[in-house]
Amino acid sequence: MLDVLYKKATGYEVTETTREYGVDEEGNSKLIKEKTSTKFVPPDLAAIKAYLEMKDGELFSMTDEELKKERRKLLRELKNSSKGDL
DSSP states (O other), rough: OOOHHHHHHEEEEEEEEEEEEEOOOOOOOEEEEEEEEEEEOOOHHHHHHHHHHHHHHHHHHHHHHHHHHHHHHHHHHHHHHHHHOO
C-alpha cells in the first residue's frame, strides 16, 4: 500500500491507446485508426499527506543509522526528480 501511495504522491505516467473501428463492405469490423498517447498524472496532495503520515510512524521506530540511510535515500530521490523536471 505504501508503494501505491508513493506513486500517487510523486506523480506517474499513463499510456492510453485509442482505437477507432469501422465496418467494411462485408459488414466486418475493421480497425481504422489507433493512437497511443502518454499522459502525466500530477502528484496528489492528499496522497502526499497520507504517505508522510504513514512514513512518520515508521521513522519513530528507526535507529539513528536507519534514519541516516533513509535521509540519504530521500535526498537521492529529490535530486533525481529535480533532474527530470529540467
